[in-house]
Every structure is written in C-alpha cells, then in structure tokens.
Amino acid sequence: MIELKFPDGQVRDYPPGVTGREVAASLSKSLEKKALLVKLDGELLDLGRPLERGGAVQIVTRDSPEALEVIRHDTAHVLAEAVQELFPGTQVTIGPNVEDGFYYDFARDEPFSLDDLALIEARMRHIVDRDEPITREVWDRGEAIAHFEGIGEIYKAQIIRDIPGEEAITVYRQGGWKDLCRGPHLPSTRHVGKAFKLTKLAGAYWRGDQNNAQLQRIYGTAWASDADLAEHLKRIEEAERRDHRKIGRAMDLFHIQEEGRGMPFWHPKGWTLYRTLENYVRRRTEAAGYVEVATPQILDVSLWERSGHWAKFHDSMFVSETAEGEVLAVKPMNCPCHVEIFRQGQKSYRDLPIRMMEFGGLHRYESSGSLLGLLRVRRMVQDDAHIFCTEAQIEPESTAFIRLLQQIYADLEVELHSVKLALRPDQRFGSDEQWTIAEDTLERAANAAGVEVERIPGEGAFYGPKLEFHLRDAIGRTWQCGTLQLDYVLPERLDAAYIGEDGQKHRPVMLHRAIVGSLERFLGVLIEHHAGAFPLWLAPVQAVVATITSEGDDYAGQVAARLRRAGLRVEADLRNEKVGYKVREHSLAKVPVIAVVGRREAEEGKVALRRLGSDRQQVLPLDEAVAMLTAEATPPDLR
RNA sequence: GCCGCCUUAGCUCAGCCGGUAGAGCGGCGCAUUCGUAAUGCGUAGGUCGGGUGUUCGAGUCACCCAGGCGGCACCA
Numbered sequence: 001m002i003e004l005k006f007p008d009g010q011v012r013d014y015p016p017g018v019t020g021r022e023v024a025a026s027l028s029k030s031l032e033k034k035a036l037l038v039k040l041d042g043e044l045l046d047l048g049r050p051l052e053r054g055g056a057v058q059i060v061t062r063d064s065p066e067a068l069e070v071i072r073h074d075t076a077h078v079l080a081e082a083v084q085e086l087f088p089g090t091q092v093t094i095g096p097n098v099e100d101g102f103y104y105d106f107a108r109d110e111p112f113s114l115d116d117l118a119l120i121e122a123r124m125r126h127i128v129d130r131d132e133p134i135t136r137e138v139w140d141r142g143e144a145i146a147h148f149e150g151i152g153e154i155y156k157a158q159i160i161r162d163i164p165g166e167e168a169i170t171v172y173r174q175g176g177w178k179d180l181c182r183g184p185h186l187p188s189t190r191h192v193g194k195a196f197k198l199t200k201l202a203g204a205y206w207r208g209d210q211n212n213a214q215l216q217r218i219y220g221t222a223w224a225s226d227a228d229l230a231e232h233l234k235r236i237e238e239a240e241r242r243d244h245r246k247i248g249r250a251m252d253l254f255h256i257q258e259e260g261r262g263m264p265f266w267h268p269k270g271w272t273l274y275r276t277l278e279n280y281v282r283r284r285t286e287a288a289g290y291v292e293v294a295t296p297q298i299l300d301v302s303l304w305e306r307s308g309h310w311a312k313f314h315d316s317m318f319v320s321e322t323a324e325g326e327v328l329a330v331k332p333m334n335c336p337c338h339v340e341i342f343r344q345g346q347k348s349y350r351d352l353p354i355r356m357m358e359f360g361g362l363h364r365y366e367s368s369g370s371l372l373g374l375l376r377v378r379r380m381v382q383d384d385a386h387i388f389c390t391e392a393q394i395e396p397e398s399t400a401f402i403r404l405l406q407q408i409y410a411d412l413e414v415e416l417h418s419v420k421l422a423l424r425p426d427q428r429f430g431s432d433e434q435w436t437i438a439e440d441t442l443e444r445a446a447n448a449a450g451v452e453v454e455r456i457p458g459e460g461a462f463y464g465p466k467l468e469f470h471l472r473d474a475i476g477r478t479w480q481c482g483t484l485q486l487d488y489v490l491p492e493r494l495d496a497a498y499i500g501e502d503g504q505k506h507r508p509v510m511l512h513r514a515i516v517g518s519l520e521r522f523l524g525v526l527i528e529h530h531a532g533a534f535p536l537w538l539a540p541v542q543a544v545v546a547t548i549t550s551e552g553d554d555y556a557g558q559v560a561a562r563l564r565r566a567g568l569r570v571e572a573d574l575r576n577e578k579v580g581y582k583v584r585e586h587s588l589a590k591v592p593v594i595a596v597v598g599r600r601e602a603e604e605g606k607v608a609l610r611r612l613g614s615d616r617q618q619v620l621p622l623d624e625a626v627a628m629l630t631a632e633a634t635p636p637d638l639r
Numbered sequence: 640g641c642c643g644c645c646u647u648a649g650c651u652c653a654g655c656c657g658g659u660a661g662a663g664c665g666g667c668g669c670a671u672u673c674g675u676a677a678u679g680c681g682u683a684g685g686u687c688g689g690g691u692g693u694u695c696g697a698g699u700c701a702c703c704c705a706g707g708c709g710g711c712a713c714c715a
Contacts, residue, residue, distance in 0.1 A: 202710030203642025
C-alpha cells in the first residue's frame with residue numbers, strides 16, 4: 001500500500017498504481033467530475049497516471065492556477081491538431097505557454113493568413129467538442145525518432161535527439177493525433193473549454209536563431225472561463241488606449257516622421273515634460289555627488305577603434321566622412337568621452353570615486369524592425385554616468401546607485417518590474433575569477449539595497465556583468481531602463497589611471513550606470529504608466545484658468561498671472577465657449593487642474609478648482625489656491 | 640534585417656462584386672455670454688503612402704518600393 005496525505009491533513013492508504021482519477025473518486029463523486037490533474041509532492045501529473053509511491057497529494061481542479069497553465073498548454077496542442085487537420089504537410093515544432101496564453105510554431109511553406117485564424121479557431125472548437133481522450137505513452141527513443149521522421153516531422157525528431165539520455169520520451173495521444181510532449185495534460189480535449197482566442201500571427205526563428213528557418217508562430221490566449229477571457233480582452237483593449245504614441249498625439253507631445261525614423265520631434269508640451277524630467281534627474285544626481293559634463297557629438301573613428309566599439313558595433317554607428325577624408329562617427333555612447341575627461345591631468349586615489357554624469361545625446365543605427373515609438377529609437381539622450389573608483393568602492397557605490405534609482409522611480413511613481421543580473425557572455429574579456437567576483441559583487445550590492453535579482457546567463461556585456469532594471473509598458477512588454485555595469489576593460493584599453501596610496505599607477509574600475517536610461521524610452525513608459533495623467537509637478541500644462549463668460553476675463557487674467565508668478569505652467573482659456581465644453585476639452589488633454597472663474601469667484605476673490613478625473617469642485621480664496629498648487633507642483637526632491 | 644498585416648481629409652474611421660470619394664471630431668465663419676466632460680447654423684479640407692502594370696475605366700486587382708503595427712532576431 002502507498003500512503004497519500006491530503007491537504008486537509010487526512011492520510012489514506014491506496015494500492016500502488018492507483019490513478020489520480022481513482023483517488024478523486026474515492027473522495028467524492030463531485031471531485032471526480034471536477035478533477036483535471038493530480039499533484040504528488042508538488043509534481044503535477046496526468047489524472048490517469050498510476051501513482052507508484054506515497055506522498056502529499058492534491059486533486060487539482062479547474063479553478064487552480066496550475067490547472068490554468070495546463071489548460072493553456074492543452075489549447076496549444078488542440079491548436080496544433082487543428083492546424084495539421086486543416087493544413088496537411090504543416091510540421092509542428094514547439095508550443096509553450098507565455099503570459100496569459102501560449103503560442104505554437106509551425107513550419108509550413110505557405111504563410112497563414114488572418115482569415116486562417118478564424119478557420120483554425122472553429123476547428124479547435126470542433127476538436128474540443130469531439131472530446132478526444134488525451135493519454136500518455138512512454139516511447140523508445142529510437143522508435144520515436146523513426147516515427148517522427150517517418151511522418152516528416154523533422155523538427156520533432158530533432159527535439160528528441162536533444163533530450164538528455166536519462167529522460168523518458170513521452171508521447172501524448174490526443175484522439176488520432178500524437179505529439180511529443182513532457183506533459184502533464186488534461187484528461188480529454190473537452191476540458192480545454194472554449195475560453196480561448198487566437199490573437200496574433202508572427203514569424204519566429206527555429207530555436208531563436210536568425211540563421212535558422214523562419215517558422216510561423218500563432219499566438220493565443222486561453223482561460224478557465226469565458227468571463228476570464230472577456231476580462232482579459234477588455235484589459236488589453238484598455239491598455240491599448242494608453243499607448244504612448246496615441247497619447248503623445250492627443251496631448252501634442254511629439255511626433256516621428258519618415259525622414260527621421262526613430263528620431264522624435266518634441267513639440268512644446270512634450271519638450272516641457274522632457275525638460276521637467278531632465279532637470280529633476282539632474283538635481284537628484286548632483287545631490288548624490290555627481291559632476292555633470294558635456295562631450296562632443298561626433299568624433300574621429302580612431303577613438304572608437306581604441307575603445308573597442310568600432311570592432312564590435314560599427315554596424316550600428318552613424319558615420320560621416322569629411323571633404324578632407326576624415327572618418328567621424330556619431331557617438332553611440334558616452335563612455336570613451338568620459339574616460340578622456342578622466343585622463344586629463346593626474347588623478348589621485350584621494351579623488352576617487354569620481355562620478356561623471358552627462359545627458360548625452362546618442363545615435364544608434366537600430367535595426368528597422370526594432371524601432372517602436374519612443375520605446376526604441378535611433379536618437380536618444382541618456383542620463384549616463386560613469387563612476388571611476390577603486391575595487392573596494394564598487395560595492396558601496398553600487399548600493400548607493402541602486403538606492404538613488406529606487407528614490408527616483410518612487411518619485412516618478414513608476415513600478416520596477418524586475419531586476420536582472422546579466423552574467424558572463426561566451427565572448428568576453430577578463431578571467432573567470434574576475435567575472436565571478438564582479439557578478440557576486442553586483443548581486444550583493446543589489447541585495448543590500450533590498451532588491452532580488454534574476455540571474456540571466458550569457459547576457460552580460462563583453463566587458464562585464466550588468467544589472468538591468470526593467471519597467472513595463474501598457475501592454476506588458478518589459479523595457480530595460482536603468483542599468484549598472486561593471487567594467488574593467490575600458491580603463492585598460494583607454495589607459496585610465498590614478499596614483500594610489502603607494503605612489504604607483506593603478507587602473508580604476510568603471511561603473512557604467514543610467515537611471516532612467518534613455519529619456520525617450522522612459523518618457524514612453526511614463527506616459528503609458530500614467531495614461532498621460534501626470535502628477536502635477538510633471539504635467540506640461542499644470543492648470544487652465546477657464547472663464548464662464550467674458551465678464552470673467554479680467555479676473556481670469558489676474559488668476560493666471562498669479563499662478564504663473566508662483567512658477568506654475570498655466571494657460572488661460574477665455575474663449576467664448578460654454579464652460580462644460582472647456583472642461584471637457586481640457587480634461588481630454590489631461591490637464592490636472594482646471595480653475596473655473598465666473599462672477600462669483602471674481603467678486604469673492606476665489607477660484608473653483610476641479611481636478612482631473614473628479615467632478616467635484618473645491619472653491620478656495622486665490623491665495624490659498626496658489627499656496628496649495630505651488631506646494632503640490634514642487635518636484636519631490638525640492639519639497 | 641526576417642515573417643504577417645496595415646497605409647483613404649489635421650485626427651478616428653466608412654467606402655460590397657473595379658465606374659474618378661464619405662462620416663464624426665477638429666478647423667474656419669456667423670450667431671450664442673450660456674456655472675463644471677460636447678450650443679446651433681453655415682463652410683473649407685483628401686485623388687485615396689509612392690510607383691509600375693492589368694483594364695474602356697483602379698482607392699478597390701497584381702507587382703515593386705517606403706513607412707507604420709504585431710511578433711522574431713538584434714539591443715554597447
């Protein structure tokens with residue numbers, strides 16, 4: 001007998017080989033009906049899988065998060081079956097889950113069309129209705145390869161070849177259709193349900209390598225219930241309305257045109273926002289002990305050759321040749337320039353750390369397909385700084401940096417999505433010991449600032465590991481904004497040195513760091529995060545003074561002048577329009593405060609304030625309103 | 640760069656099977672002075688991303704190019 005322990009603490013004996021289904025049935029008829037999977041000691045198994053040993057057992061039903069993952073994965077299988085029924089000759093490859101859904105990559109010469117998606121969805125529903133039992137089989141490796149090659153599934157055969165020798169090869173039979181899969185799966189296709197939708201069509205490379213064949217990826221979303229699906233679709237729709245490109249146009253912040261792909265034109269309001277952010281970051285950074293510098297936009301290629309960037313990145317640099325035959329490269333990053341400033345004169349260990357900051361305008365020739373609004377551009381300004389320090393200063397400087405970043409993100413009310421630690425890449429400089437120390441130092445520094453990091457192998461820069469601070473856009477894509485990178489290489493290549501306590505020359509360590517990253521990208525995220533409704537201190541237009549009739553014009557002018565003198569960005573709306581119309585218009589333009597003045601306010605020396613998103617009014621004496629708004633419009637670091 | 644889709648007035652979008660373009664908002668003009676998310680009337684805007692082809696005739700079909708979007712790849 002094997003001993004199974006249930007979540008409620010109950011322990012029961014069962015014969016070895018009992019299935020999850022039988023266990024569920026032994027508890028209650030209704031549980032047997034609802035059961036989808038069984039969990040044994042944390043491992044999720046098919047309901048029909050014989051249990052050979054005892055342990056903590058749990059019957060998993062539709063409403064559990066684990067079941068949802070399996071539902072999504074099974075929906076991908078149903079998708080694959082439907083595609084192969086409809087389009088014979090199409091090869092299947094892989095179909096993993098992603099956030100909120102799944103995808104499946106197919107190899108087929110002819111591309112799928114959007115119309116095909118509807119067709120495929122209909123067939124998927126049909127397969128769900130057919131209620132095909134899903135069963136697990138363990139196959140011999142050689143037979144499995146022969147089978148999949150025999151039916152022309154070369155990708156599946158390839159996958160089997162790459163499965164480590166000790167692992168079992170499992171094939172799931174779904175009606176008459178078979179797929180190689182680790183599982184687990186639902187008992188039958190009926191349980192997949194119909195709360196799914198195919199959402200997008202895309203190209204994707206086999207094994208993520210652009211040298212390989214391009215496959216066709218179909219994305220879908222799947223949920224445990226129709227209500228969940230509907231809610232998800234609604235969320236997506238709402239998120240799309242927060243798209244910074246739409247809001248940017250509606251608020252007249254910026255535009256991008258064909259002749260300057262990836263190079264935003266900032267309009268007056270957008271530029272006000274931009275400068276407000278820039279000045280805020282500048283103050284916080286200076287207060288943290290940085291010095292600001294400015295360096296050339298375009299430099300002789302020899303500097304980039306010395307730094308090593310020319311060899312590695314010249315394909316993504318803008319280059320110009322002069323009439324005299326010099327080759328100049330537009331700077332893609334500031335690091336070498338900062339090293340050159342460091343190298344001027346002689347530096348002592350007493351000077352370190354030197355924290356050198358620049359709002360550096362950069363140009364990078366990013367691939368055409370990667371450009372995206374403000375989030376991926378070819379022209380950007382980074383809040384770029386380099387900290388030249390000693391080995392011993394790396395950790396405290398790193399921790400201080402992360403604290404500064406946390407402070408700034410908190411002030412801007414954005415939420416950090418994740419922090420990644422990009423570890424040594426295959427091609428790199430430096431010894432393994434050096435890398436181990438560098439990686440561990442960054443992680444310790446992060447932990448000291450209360451940040452948990454996610455280690456990602458192979459993603460580091462060639463000169464050192466990096467911490468990446470990721471934010472999310474409206475539809476959930478993540479974007480690296482802040483970064484902290486450890487670099488032993490560039491000081492060496494560009495011969496940066498300081499005189500140590502011992503009177504000898506030493507190499508400083510260089511920390512590359514940015515908090516908002518590129519102002520363009522950060523503003524893109526910020527616009528989406530706030531849906532254009534910025535906190536008062538950031539809003540490009542902070543208040544509009546709106547009259548009700550022309551009799552309020554004089555007083556409105558005085559109110560606007562008072563607010564402007566107090567430093568607020570204010571517009572007066574004296575147009576001959578109904579006040580309701582003005583309120584609507586400025587609300588749509590996301591102006592945080594509308595100050596309505598009519599005869600009453602004029603007579604009493606007051607203003608009626610209306611906040612964006614609220615329909616209540618606050619009637620205040622002008623002095624009080626000015627004091628209140630001024631306080632609120634003060635950037636967080638100046639309060 | 641690769642795959643797919645899209646590209647019509649300032650904006651958002653409609654234009655079926657090919658017969659030389661419509662709406663709403665916005666703009667402009669006039670009237671209206673009206674207390675918190677759209678006052679009424681009038682009026683001007685486009686040759687349909689660019690090009691080539693098919694056709695008696697193309698926004699509508701085909702092809703090429705460009706840009707945008709969703710992915711993939713890339714991201715110092």
